[in-house]
Amino acid sequence: MIIFDDVSVTYRGGVRALKNVSLTIDDGELVVVVGLSGAGKSTLLRALNGLVVATSGSIKVDGIEVVGANAKTMREVRSHIGMIFQTFNLVNRTTVINNVLMGRLAKVPAWKSTLGLWSADDREHAFRAMERVGIVDKAYVRASNLSGGQQQRVGIARALAQEPSIMLADEPVAALDPVTTHQVMGDLQRINRELGITTLINLHFLDLARHYGRRLIGLRGGELVFDGDISQVDDDTFRDIYGRAITPDDLLTDA
Amino acid sequence: MSDAVAPVAVRPRKPRPQLHTYLLVIALAAFTVFAGRQIGFRWSSFIDIWSNPFWGRFWPVPWGWVLDRHNVLDALVETFQIAIISTTIGCTLALPIGFAMSKLTTPNTPTFWLSRTVMSIVRAIPDLLWGKLLVTAIGIGAFAGAWALTIFSLAVMVKLFSETVDAADERPLEAARAAGGRHTPAVRTAVLPEVFPAFVAYALYVFELNIRASLVLGLVGAGGIGRVVETQRATFNFDRLMGILIIMFVIVMSIEQVSVAVRKRLV
Amino acid sequence: MTAAVDQETGEVLTRPERPLAARNWRIGIAVLLIVGVMWSFSGLDAGLRDVVEAPREGWKIVKEMWPPAFKTVYHRGAVGKIFESLYVAWIGTMIGAILSFPLSFLAATNIAPTALRVPIRQVFNAIRSVPELIVAMVLITVLGLGPWAGALAIGLHSIGTLGKLSTEVIETSDEGPLEAISAAGGTWVSRMRWGMVPQVLPTVIGYWLFRFEINVRASAVLGLIGAGGIGGELVSQLNFRNFPEVGAVLLMVIAMVLVIDTISGFARRRIIAGSGRKIDDDETGRTVNLIGDLGGSGLTR
Numbered sequence A: 001m002i003i004f005d006d007v008s009v010t011y012r013g014g015v016r017a018l019k020n021v022s023l024t025i026d027d028g029e030l031v032v033v034v035g036l037s038g039a040g041k042s043t044l045l046r047a048l049n050g051l052v053v054a055t056s057g058s059i060k061v062d063g064i065e066v067v068g069a070n071a072k073t074m075r076e077v078r079s080h081i082g083m084i085f086q087t088f089n090l091v092n093r094t095t096v097i098n099n100v101l102m103g104r105l106a107k108v109p110a111w112k113s114t115l116g117l118w119s120a121d122d123r124e125h126a127f128r129a130m131e132r133v134g135i136v137d138k139a140y141v142r143a144s145n146l147s148g149g150q151q152q153r154v155g156i157a158r159a160l161a162q163e164p165s166i167m168l169a170d171e172p173v174a175a176l177d178p179v180t181t182h183q184v185m186g187d188l189q190r191i192n193r194e195l196g197i198t199t200l201i202n203l204h205f206l207d208l209a210r211h212y213g214r215r216l217i218g219l220r221g222g223e224l225v226f227d228g229d230i231s232q233v234d235d236d237t238f239r240d241i242y243g244r245a246i247t248p249d250d251l252l253t254d255a
Numbered sequence B: 001m002s003d004a005v006a007p008v009a010v011r012p013r014k015p016r017p018q019l020h021t022y023l024l025v026i027a028l029a030a031f032t033v034f035a036g037r038q039i040g041f042r043w044s045s046f047i048d049i050w051s052n053p054f055w056g057r058f059w060p061v062p063w064g065w066v067l068d069r070h071n072v073l074d075a076l077v078e079t080f081q082i083a084i085i086s087t088t089i090g091c092t093l094a095l096p097i098g099f100a101m102s103k104l105t106t107p108n109t110p111t112f113w114l115s116r117t118v119m120s121i122v123r124a125i126p127d128l129l130w131g132k133l134l135v136t137a138i139g140i141g142a143f144a145g146a147w148a149l150t151i152f153s154l155a156v157m158v159k160l161f162s163e164t165v166d167a168a169d170e171r172p173l174e175a176a177r178a179a180g181g182r183h184t185p186a187v188r189t190a191v192l193p194e195v196f197p198a199f200v201a202y203a204l205y206v207f208e209l210n211i212r213a214s215l216v217l218g219l220v221g222a223g224g225i226g227r228v229v230e231t232q233r234a235t236f237n238f239d240r241l242m243g244i245l246i247i248m249f250v251i252v253m254s255i256e257q258v259s260v261a262v263r264k265r266l267v
Numbered sequence C: 001m002t003a004a005v006d007q008e009t010g011e012v013l014t015r016p017e018r019p020l021a022a023r024n025w026r027i028g029i030a031v032l033l034i035v036g037v038m039w040s041f042s043g044l045d046a047g048l049r050d051v052v053e054a055p056r057e058g059w060k061i062v063k064e065m066w067p068p069a070f071k072t073v074y075h076r077g078a079v080g081k082i083f084e085s086l087y088v089a090w091i092g093t094m095i096g097a098i099l100s101f102p103l104s105f106l107a108a109t110n111i112a113p114t115a116l117r118v119p120i121r122q123v124f125n126a127i128r129s130v131p132e133l134i135v136a137m138v139l140i141t142v143l144g145l146g147p148w149a150g151a152l153a154i155g156l157h158s159i160g161t162l163g164k165l166s167t168e169v170i171e172t173s174d175e176g177p178l179e180a181i182s183a184a185g186g187t188w189v190s191r192m193r194w195g196m197v198p199q200v201l202p203t204v205i206g207y208w209l210f211r212f213e214i215n216v217r218a219s220a221v222l223g224l225i226g227a228g229g230i231g232g233e234l235v236s237q238l239n240f241r242n243f244p245e246v247g248a249v250l251l252m253v254i255a256m257v258l259v260i261d262t263i264s265g266f267a268r269r270r271i272i273a274g275s276g277r278k279i280d281d282d283e284t285g286r287t288v289n290l291i292g293d294l295g296g297s298g299l300t301r
């Protein structure tokens, strides 16, 4: 269970990216976060795994306080949270399996991973993760030689190799074309259903949000302006969240 | 349109170079003249060094002497031994220190500043002075030369390498941290693969520098081919010196070709 | 592909074969390096004990250098010698810059005919491969001991390194402006003067400054063979094992080098920034440093 309680984030330089956000997310939920660019979506996700430090308030992940946690606790919390990035954030010059094995970093002693001594068990975990997203046959291919959609699957496999209980995806399909977008979103939805991993996805496209989401969270200017079931959502809701009328740019497919 | 109807055309004035640019050029020219006076600059020297008796001393090269193994080859082998040891050890040490010298991969500032300061001081001392210092400390011979070039290799390598790390992509590193990785393994898995090809390229380059440097290290008693250079110069056998220089030229050019080829494969 | 069986479901899973070529290469190179180092070590006339002993000896000397005897070396004229090193480096750089710049046009693929280009390049390469110190020891026999021989040696050597670098800058320059001048009926001279020189000069001056930084280090050792500068003082103090004096001179050398590096680095950044080209510190720093000392392997691009 994830509990945000009155969380605010102020960046150095004074930008208030989150303002007094409170929300609770139950285990196994799939939550889609929408909002204009700069609304604070990334900040929300990053505050959760401590990549961004919350300035005030409390964030509890499975009962552990993240705000102000020491390095060891932070690593422990992060080890249960997989993260998927808009730009994939792969190590391009190495193989897919080496990328996926990075998801095992928290599970093995530092000296072993530093020397690259991964156990058969770690490798098997990596293979299972790759299997989930259908890239097992690419295991020994250099990451840079894959297509965008395949690269994002490596990113998902890396997160899965952590055996996470929570998955954060920060605009995972923003760099992909429509067809691969649906494949990757489908992967994420399937993983959420089959493995029961709590999943938070930042999305830019409203139709995608509607299609894949169950619960929708809307951010505007760092404030939580909507939190409800996707079935209650209509165009007016989006207009509220965006503070303007919906344009074709907000949709993946022009319909 | 006729010329007559443009009475009030405005023409921007040509921007003059600023006064301080002129002053700077004048100051530098004055400094050059002054410095030249101080060290005894003579135009005539440019003609003197073309004089025939001078160049006659370099030619013909006594190849019989040069190719005799006791005269040059033994010392050349020593040069390679020194270069191999110093390059390997210097570059290996440079790996962790180079990471410590980059903002991207260094978590705490004291490590960053300390490594940077120490390394820029080490680099401020030329290779030959390191040779002289180490010969004084641990005695004449190739061992001192190997120490000197190890230090030199380290200093050159950390500079090149840390600049490459600075420019590396930080996003994979963030991914490794987000997965709960500790600092060292995160750097190892997320940054090292990206910068390693450059590291190898630099190592080959450092090897080449070390081979070049050993041509003069013998002057201070630090072994290698420079030992032969020193004895031949003391006896003014410039023809033999010429032979040695030609051999070194061939060796260095070959290494350069090899490292260009290797580099092409790596990137 | 190899097969693995899922323990829970009994499902047969396929696993791609791990390619061994890369790993074998890595192991091969590691073995080669280890053998190479061991062979090299065997030629050094030193035991493992010496390896431990050497840092201790070194540290002993460092301790003896403290406190540095600035007073003594000052009275022996060390400050003057430091400046002499600086003059030597400056004049050497000037000679190298002025002579190499026109030559590098004649060595560039996009300007000079092959018959001219190839020999000039070979001259650059040949000059580059002879260290300043050796040039100096030869020049001394004609010009006599003293800083002038050192400066000329540095100058000649710099022709090779600067020539190579400037040639590369010229070769990678943009043709557009040259074509525009031709189209407007410009002559070869005006193409060079208005199309080429303004394009390449900022980068080339950056290289000159960088060469100056290297030459400052080079001039600090020329004294070793009597070619002027602070090196002579350092060597004689070392030979007499006057370590406090050595410490003082060494600190002066370090200070000189660091001060020059700082000023010159600042000037390099200013010039590149002022030229309006999008080259940041990265490129000044990196490309230039790559070729670094002693002038380069193909790492110059």
Ligand SMILES: Nc1ncnc2c1ncn2[C@@H]1O[C@H](COP(=O)(O)OP(=O)(O)O)[C@@H](O)[C@H]1O
Residues within 6 Å of the ligand: A011, A012, A013, A015, A016, A017, A035, A036, A037, A038, A039, A040, A041, A042, A043, A044
């Ligand atoms: N590292 C940072 N430093 C300063 N300001 C930042 C930083 N990251 C984001 N911001 C600012 O915080 C606000 C929210 O950003 P973000 O969470 O990235 O929004 P979104 O992901 O919804 O586009 C924006 O105004 C952005 O400019």
Ligand SMILES: [Mg+2]
Residues within 6 Å of the ligand: A041, A042, A043, A170, A171
């Ligand atoms: Mg964002």
